[in-house]
Amino acid sequence: VIIAGSLGPIPLLRVTGELDHLGGSELSDVAGEVLGADGRLLLLDLSLCTYIDSGGLGALFGLLGEMGPEGILGLIGVSRDVCRVLDIVGLPRMASLRLFADADEACAALAASAPSAPVSDRQ
Amino acid sequence: MTAPKTQPLIHSLILAADLGEVTRAREFLKDVAMETGFSEARVFDIQVACSEAISNAIEHAPEKGQVEVTTSLRPDRLEVEVEGPGRFQVPRRAQERSNRGLGLPLMACLADHLALYSGPRGGTLVSLTFYVPTAERDGDEGALPPSIMELIESNELVSSITENAPVGIYVLGPDLRFRWTNRVWKGFLDLSYRAVDLTGLFYGDVVPGAEDAGLVDILRCISEEGSWHTMEEFEFRGFERGVTYWRWDALPLKLERDEPPYDVLAVVSEVTEQVLQRRRVEALAGEIERERNRLRTILETSPAAVMIVDADGKVSYVNRRAQELYGFVTLGLDLNAHAAALKIMRLDGTPFPVEDMPATRSLRLGSSVRNVEMTIEPGDGRRFPVLMSSAPLFDAQGVVDGAIVIFDDLSGQKEAEEALQATNEELLRFNRAAVDRELRMVELKQEINALCAAAGQPRRYPLEFTTDQTRET
Numbered sequence: 001v002i003i004a005g006s007l008g009p010i011p012l013l014r015v016t017g018e019l020d021h022l023g024g025s026e027l028s029d030v031a032g033e034v035l036g037a038d039g040r041l042l043l044l045d046l047s048l049c050t051y052i053d054s055g056g057l058g059a060l061f062g063l064l065g066e067m068g069p070e071g072i073l074g075l076i077g078v079s080r081d082v083c084r085v086l087d088i089v090g091l092p093r094m095a096s097l098r099l100f101a102d103a104d105e106a107c108a109a110l111a112a113s114a115p116s117a118p119v120s121d122r123q
Numbered sequence: 124m125t126a127p128k129t130q131p132l133i134h135s136l137i138l139a140a141d142l143g144e145v146t147r148a149r150e151f152l153k154d155v156a157m158e159t160g161f162s163e164a165r166v167f168d169i170q171v172a173c174s175e176a177i178s179n180a181i182e183h184a185p186e187k188g189q190v191e192v193t194t195s196l197r198p199d200r201l202e203v204e205v206e207g208p209g210r211f212q213v214p215r216r217a218q219e220r221s222n223r224g225l226g227l228p229l230m231a232c233l234a235d236h237l238a239l240y241s242g243p244r245g246g247t248l249v250s251l252t253f254y255v256p257t258a259e260r261d262g263d264e265g266a267l268p269p270s271i272m273e274l275i276e277s278n279e280l281v282s283s284i285t286e287n288a289p290v291g292i293y294v295l296g297p298d299l300r301f302r303w304t305n306r307v308w309k310g311f312l313d314l315s316y317r318a319v320d321l322t323g324l325f326y327g328d329v330v331p332g333a334e335d336a337g338l339v340d341i342l343r344c345i346s347e348e349g350s351w352h353t354m355e356e357f358e359f360r361g362f363e364r365g366v367t368y369w370r371w372d373a374l375p376l377k378l379e380r381d382e383p384p385y386d387v388l389a390v391v392s393e394v395t396e397q398v399l400q401r402r403r404v405e406a407l408a409g410e411i412e413r414e415r416n417r418l419r420t421i422l423e424t425s426p427a428a429v430m431i432v433d434a435d436g437k438v439s440y441v442n443r444r445a446q447e448l449y450g451f452v453t454l455g456l457d458l459n460a461h462a463a464a465l466k467i468m469r470l471d472g473t474p475f476p477v478e479d480m481p482a483t484r485s486l487r488l489g490s491s492v493r494n495v496e497m498t499i500e501p502g503d504g505r506r507f508p509v510l511m512s513s514a515p516l517f518d519a520q521g522v523v524d525g526a527i528v529i530f531d532d533l534s535g536q537k538e539a540e541e542a543l544q545a546t547n548e549e550l551l552r553f554n555r556a557a558v559d560r561e562l563r564m565v566e567l568k569q570e571i572n573a574l575c576a577a578a579g580q581p582r583r584y585p586l587e588f589t590t591d592q593t594r595e596t
Contacts, residue, residue, distance in 0.1 A: 018146065018149075020142075020145060020146070020174060020178070021142050021145070021178055022142055022143065051149070051167070051170065051171075052171075053171050053174045053175060053178070053226075053229065054175055054178070054225035054226045054229055055178065057225050058225060080164065081163075081164055081167040081168075084164070084167075084168070085171055085229065088228065088229060088232045088233070089225055089228065089229070
């Protein structure tokens with residue numbers, strides 16, 4: 001289940017449950033809508049994400065590709081298990097990907113990069 | 124303790140070709156893996172790795188195809204097989220660009236063993252193996268102290284020695300769990316353990332039968348008492364490949380503790396081939412010795428005299444009967460000296476040339492010589508005829524290596540012939556005398572009968588000889 005929202009001016013998607021092939025394609029769809037054509041900043045709250053496999057990883061790679069080298073994809077609250085899988089495919093080593101322990105850390109780190117116009121909540 | 128012979132516990136699950144089925148498969152795998160005793164983190168890995176195989180199989184299955192997931196639970200591992208009707212797709216660059224192709228690396232990283240099999244009719248079987256940990260492997264608590272690992276890894280000479288020396292080296296903690304092993308040692312193990320990180324595993328589990336063979340007790344003793352232990356040819360039957368032999372040195376390793384229980388360092392080399400080879404040679408030598416004894420017995424009890432001459436024409440052996448006939452034994456004499464000592468002659472009394480003797484001819488020509496008569500005079504007053512035969516002896520390459528000479532005293536035979544002759548003559552003489560006497564008797568009787576007839580008396584003797592009757596008529 002993916003719930004779209006925002007953290008201040010930054011779009012935020014909360015992912016609950018499993019990011020497998022089905023969850024991954026849902027994420028791609030929702031994120032594509034939220035980002036629009038030139039979105040460069042996105043936060044994913046994965047603290048309630050219990051599982052990830054190549055389906056979810058594919059979606060993350062896809063988002064990074066869409067946002068381009070200038071974009072930033074922030075992951076919040078990634079569990080140890082999920083993080084291990086991200087490590088295997090080398091995601092944390094990508095410059096465009098950031099890992100944050102919680103929303104506060106993400107907020108502080110990304111304040112400078114955030115777009116000036118706030119994004120309204122939408123569910 | 125591992126029990127490789129135990130029947131595996133098997134579960135299986137049939138899935139429709141629908142990606143929504145993968146969640147159900149993950150729950151199934153989670154239940155099986157939890158039951159097996161994997162940690163929660165490892166259960167997660169198992170779910171991810173197997174999901175990759177299952178998703179792949181479902182994606183490449185035809186619409187109404189089925190994917191079968193089978194789990195086999197063994198004491199030391201969980202094996203998961205995913206079988207689908209489609210071909211496994213090798214990720215192409217184009218697919219990678221669309222963020223595919225991550226499944227295979229994930230499976231390879233998360234499973235302890237991964238194999239892909241293509242079915243003859245296009246199906247694919249993916250086999251994933253996950254070994255059951257027997258000890259908590261998190262952190263480096265079980266491994267060697269960092270200083271030692273650093274020494275081994277950073278020092279080229281040390282790492283070259285530990286990795287390339289043809290000996291297995293391992294270090295066990297006081298609980299007999301592996302702290303470190305070199306590559307060669309893992310190569311000694313049964314196949315199922317060669318690819319496993321042994322750190323933290325109990326020695327007795329990794330080396331099946333070690334407990335029964337007493338190795339665990341020995342290692343424990345070394346750790347607790349600080350003693351050394353060496354075995355030259357330790358026979359071990361625990362490995363799947365059968366009986367093996369080992370040279371084994373184990374000693375206490377006083378790294379972190381200077382009082383027991385210590386770590387144990389063992390240096391092991393396999394000597395199976397050497398031992399088996401040596402046993403084969405010993406068996407062969409024993410057989411040759413038995414064969415030789417048998418031959419010696421035959422020669423010694425042979426009623427015929429036997430002499431063996433080596434390739435140089437020297438007498439190297441004479442049997443008991445030959446000693447009796449010769450009356451002396453001088454081994455090492457060449458045939459010239461031998462013939463001279465025995466005064467070997469032809470039956471007609473002329474000298475017997477050494478080059479014509481059977482042994483010389485067998486040595487020279489490599490052929491057998493039969494029934495040559497001669498006389499010998501051993502020098503103790505005896506002189507008797509012998510009948511001699513000889514045959515060449517060959518070495519392993521077929522080269523004449525000596526000759527065997529067989530002979531016997533003919534005088535017994537000659538005497539018997541003479542006695543028979545004498546007896547015959549005696550019999551003839553006796554016979555002749557008997558016949559003469561009989562004839563004389565008949566003549567006397569005829570004379571008496573004639574006198575009786577002249578005196579008008581009846582015949583005194585009824586003579587029934589034809590001659591007599593002829594005379595009477």
